[in-house]
Amino acid sequence: MPSLKEVRNRINSVKSTQQITKAMKMVSAAKLRKAQDAIIKMRPYAQLLNKIIQNLSASNTDGEVRSVYTEEREPNRVLIIAITSDRGLCGAFNSNIIKTSVNLAQEKYAPQFAAGNVSFLTIGNKGYDSIRKRGLKIIGTYATLFHNLNFQSVKEAGEYILNAFANKELDRVEIIFNEFKNVATQIIRVQQFLPIVQDTTQTQTVSSTNNDYILEPSQAEIIQELIPKSLKIQLYRAILESNASEHGARMTAMDKATENADSLVKDLTLVYNRTRQAAITKEILEIVGGAEALKGE
Amino acid sequence: MTIKVITPDAPVFEGEVNQVKFPGSKGGFEVLKDHAPLISTLGKGTLELDTLSEGTKRYQIDGGVVEVLHNNISVLVETVISAG
Numbered sequence: 001m002p003s004l005k006e007v008r009n010r011i012n013s014v015k016s017t018q019q020i021t022k023a024m025k026m027v028s029a030a031k032l033r034k035a036q037d038a039i040i041k042m043r044p045y046a047q048l049l050n051k052i053i054q055n056l057s058a059s060n061t062d063g064e065v066r067s068v069y070t071e072e073r074e075p076n077r078v079l080i081i082a083i084t085s086d087r088g089l090c091g092a093f094n095s096n097i098i099k100t101s102v103n104l105a106q107e108k109y110a111p112q113f114a115a116g117n118v119s120f121l122t123i124g125n126k127g128y129d130s131i132r133k134r135g136l137k138i139i140g141t142y143a144t145l146f147h148n149l150n151f152q153s154v155k156e157a158g159e160y161i162l163n164a165f166a167n168k169e170l171d172r173v174e175i176i177f178n179e180f181k182n183v184a185t186q187i188i189r190v191q192q193f194l195p196i197v198q199d200t201t202q203t204q205t206v207s208s209t210n211n212d213y214i215l216e217p218s219q220a221e222i223i224q225e226l227i228p229k230s231l232k233i234q235l236y237r238a239i240l241e242s243n244a245s246e247h248g249a250r251m252t253a254m255d256k257a258t259e260n261a262d263s264l265v266k267d268l269t270l271v272y273n274r275t276r277q278a279a280i281t282k283e284i285l286e287i288v289g290g291a292e293a294l295k296g297e
Numbered sequence: 298m299t300i301k302v303i304t305p306d307a308p309v310f311e312g313e314v315n316q317v318k319f320p321g322s323k324g325g326f327e328v329l330k331d332h333a334p335l336i337s338t339l340g341k342g343t344l345e346l347d348t349l350s351e352g353t354k355r356y357q358i359d360g361g362v363v364e365v366l367h368n369n370i371s372v373l374v375e376t377v378i379s380a381g
Contacts, residue, residue, distance in 0.1 A: 038306070045305045048371050052336060052364050151305040152376055216337035217323045225322075225338045226362060229375065236305055 018261035025254035084127030158232035178245035298368035
């Protein structure tokens with residue numbers, strides 16, 4: 001049986017760890033609220049942009065939008081964008097993303113992977129670290145994006161990818177990220193980013209609200225300009241979702257850790273009390289034994 | 298007529314205006330009440346709003362897109378460089 005002092009020390013250390021996890025949970029809760037706010041603030045922009053694109057393509061003769069970014073090519077060179085977090089302690093959040101992205105490379109793009117034509121772009125430190133450790137090809141990383149998450153910094157990453165695709169350095173781009181469902185649940189999404197997958201069902205349901213727009217400079221040019229914007233928003237949304245999920249995942253993980261610490265403290269306190277009681281009983285026995293011995297004389 | 302100026306990070310301005318000057322990508326233009334439906338891309342320049350409640354507002358933008366429809370103006374800008 002451990003000594004009283006040992007048990008007391010362990011209880012204290014568990015309690016101080018619990019305090020840390022409790023604080024981290026509260027910090028995550030505050031950050032989660034901020035992250036969700038950012039998603040809500042981004043929504044009107046995305047909706048309006050989609051509406052304008054739909055209005056434009058509704059007046060288009062064949063209803064299809066063409067641009068360099070819709071060009072379907074043989075997927076020789078593939079880029080996988082893995083969106084992870086900068087910090088750990090958030091459960092399986094990062095390892096799920098890494099596992100999924102490595103699986104995607106090895107299964108769906110097996111021939112390209114064997115030829116060494118699958119590269120990774122990591123967003124977040126954690127993804128960078130573990131993908132580099134596996135010795136996979138990383139063409140870029142954006143690690144400090146989450147410090148000050150705004151559209152400006154995501155735009156840069158987006159433009160880099162779009163340029164690479166337009167210059168035919170890449171033929172296929174996939175994004176892997178955690179989608180925020182609720183605080184406890186994240187859904188892993190694998191999305192084809194480029195070339196754009198045309199959602200024909202959606203464009204048909206939009207009633208052609210023929211408003212006879214005056215188009216400046218021309219429909220084709222406007223569409224050429226709007227498509228990259230919409231793609232960058234798509235990337236931004238993925239990153240915002242991932243950010244919210246990260247804080248949600250950390251909140252849950254820290255909540256579990258706090259609960260676990262609670263039960264540890266309970267068990268240890270039991271051990272502590274039992275040890276103390278044993279010591280007291282032993283002392284009493286000694287006294288009684290001593291007294292008995294004296295009586296006999 | 299009402300105008301909404303929004304970026305992906307936050308709404309910039311929402312309210313009633315008398316007239317708006319846009320830095321169109323093919324030259325500046327103005328929009329007054331009852332303008333015909335319009336979609337135009339914007340270039341780098343100053344977006345000038347003549348608002349009802351807050352006087353004249355100016356925003357430096359680096360491009361975007363505007364839609365005018367039934368006295369509702371939506372301006373989508375990626376970044377507002379400075380406001381004043």
